[in-house]
Amino acid sequence: MDSIEIIGVKIEKDIEPGDDIPELIIEALNNMNIKLEERDILVICQKIISKAKGFLFDASKVKPSPKALELARKLGKKPGLIEFVLRQSKSIFNIWRRVIITETHHGLICPNAGIDKSNVKGENWYSFLPPDPDMEAQKIREEIGKRLGVYPAVIITDTMSRPFRRGQVNFAIGVAGMAPLLDYRGKSDMYGKPLRITIIAIADEIAAAAELVMGKTKRCPVAIVRNYKYPRSEQASAKELIVKLDEDMFL
Amino acid sequence: MDSIEIIGVKIEKDIEPGDDIPELIIEALNNMNIKLEERDILVICQKIISKAKGFLFDASKVKPSPKALELARKLGKKPGLIEFVLRQSKSIFNIWRRVIITETHHGLICPNAGIDKSNVKGENWYSFLPPDPDMEAQKIREEIGKRLGVYPAVIITDTMSRPFRRGQVNFAIGVAGMAPLLDYRGKSDMYGKPLRITIIAIADEIAAAAELVMGKTKRCPVAIVRNYKYPRSEQASAKELIVKLDEDMFL
Incomplete structure (x- = not known):
């Protein structure tokens, strides 16, 4: 049975410049008796990073x-x-x-x-947004990995408006340890024909999924997405998710 | 602990016009030994509905x-x-x-x-897309409710491209039993100031989350999203998610 779990990680502390986000996450996991697992994805809202880093x-x-x-x-x-x-x-x-x-x-x-x-x-x-969200994701990945011996993938998110649609959703603005896109090119449908849908923005889907537990009023700026088999990558960047304006088919 | 589960529901049968989707979902749940729970959300990709209904x-x-x-x-x-x-x-x-x-x-x-x-x-x-995805969602909700005694919320999804972003994600194109938007208007942040983010498109976030288990090559066109406390609604429509073009701030 394919089943993904999304676990909200509460951080009650009011984040201030200088706060150690990896340490606060580890403390919160300890309080919840959650052991981080290999291949867990840690989803973190940019707000606490901006506050901790003094952005x-x-x-x-x-x-x-x-x-x-x-x-x-x-x-x-x-x-x-x-x-x-x-x-x-x-x-x-x-x-x-x-x-x-x-x-x-x-x-x-x-x-x-x-x-x-x-x-x-x-x-x-x-x-304001971290100038380099990929780097922030990478640093948190490494810090947590060093301290726990388990290196999670990390996604930094922001909640943003979209064209054509009412309401906001969470997007991935930084990634580390995982490819943000899942590429089906060359794969076939159930009748052997090439798939129409070729690339899925899984980092955005994971960001959106995590928002459901993070909420906006719950002091829950972090989520663990567990049991999703993402494509690993050490060179990934959330920039892969961005279409250049002169290449955008909707403009 | 806030924790949401997303369970993939495989349907091996090649869907054909006339197939009974609620029955196929119930069979699949039985095979998986999953009992549908009150407040489960059933996420269903439009493709199987279009095939079953002969669209x-x-x-x-x-x-x-x-x-x-x-x-x-x-x-x-x-x-x-x-x-x-x-x-x-x-x-x-x-x-x-x-x-x-x-x-x-x-x-x-x-x-x-x-x-x-x-x-x-x-x-x-x-x-082609179901002409009235809300109605399809409502019919599946009622059929499953009648047969199992538990009325899930239902979201019909399609995987679509977006402006500005590479890759596709799942969107909600039909809903039943739940409000597709979560309204924070009037709510305050942790310092008592009004929240900037006021409306979250939770149905789109749930659709995106469900895609992670549904995939494109896994014969898994249905997912259960469990343990998410959505706002109930009997009058909801996925039309609430659509911004009129002359009201769109990106155009």
């Missing part, structure tokens, strides 16, 4: 450029916030009502470059 | 309109196939290389109106 800023202290000032005035937003959104972005993809949709340096297309106020302490404080 | 066509028998003929010539595709794609579509959203991206009658934006050749018998035969 945070005070919008009232950011000096806006003339462009940010103008955009802030037009949209009725804080100039320091807009300045930081622009700094985190390769380009502005769209402006919709008061929302700036940007292309981040990672290539993610999302509102405000993924800058976020939820669960960040302080009235003018915001978190 | 199939022979492209060589479809008479193309002049518009379909012209488009078929331009793209180097079968005229009968293009004719059927147009019939299944409200509008053409985009043409990218040889792919027609359409808006289906359901409002889904996807290549070829979701028309698909994989796992369909016969060289010129294709399946």
Whole structure:
């Protein structure tokens, strides 16, 4: 019987700059009496990484450029916030009502470059996305592996909006230890014909699955996905999940 | 401990028009010694429903309109196939290389109106999406409930491409018994501030999660998602998941 388990890992501590995320995860696993298994996938929301690593800023202290000032005035937003959104972005993809949709340096297309106020302490404080989520995933994989002797795959996630669909879902923005795509090219359907569906974004599916236990109000920023046979990879990057805008069939 | 289980339900039979999907699911559960539980979610790929209900066509028998003929010539595709794609579509959203991206009658934006050749018998035969996936979900929910005394929530899924992201993931195209969206509006973050993320598309997350056990080559078109506390609803529709094109912040 194929059966996958998704286990929520609660971390009650309010994460602060300097906190040791691998250690907090190990503590939480100990408290739950969960032994990490070879081939477990650890799914971690970017927010706790951004908070632990100090990827945070005070919008009232950011000096806006003339462009940010103008955009802030037009949209009725804080100039320091807009300045930081622009700094985190390769380009502005769209402006919709008061929302700036940007292309981040990672290539993610999302509102405000993924800058976020939820669960960040302080009235003018915001978190931004880790500049290199693959590296953060890799570091957590290695730290946990060193301390427990078991090297899990790691996926860093963010909850984002999508075109065409209402509501947000969790996406993979960083990976380590596993290929984010499952490639069926060359495989056949049950009648021996080539499969139409050739590549599945399993890292995004795992991220989405993990969100179901993580929730938004449950202090559960980590999940273990157990018993899923993913393709191992030491060179994988969440960048594989991104389609270049000039190659996108929907644009 | 919050823990969700995703159980693959294999159906070895090659589905044919007239097959009784609820009965086949019940048989498979019996073979696996699985007792359906109150609040289980049954996730079912649309392909077996389309095959059982005869949502199939022979492209060589479809008479193309002049518009379909012209488009078929331009793209180097079968005229009968293009004719059927147009019939299944409200509008053409985009043409990218040889792919027609359409808006289906359901409002889904996807290549070829979701028309698909994989796992369909016969060289010129294709399946198309159920015209009313919510109704199909509701009928399966009721049939299984009547026979087992336990009424699961049901999600009908299709695997589709997405803008900006490489690879496909499973989406919810029909729902019954559960709200497809989880609404956090009015809820606060850990510091008492309103949450930025307000609505989560849980039906899409569950669909994505289920794909991990369903796979594409495993004759596993059904999954049970167990132990997830979804919001019940008797009036829910997968249409709630669709953003109207003129309201889409990415367009």
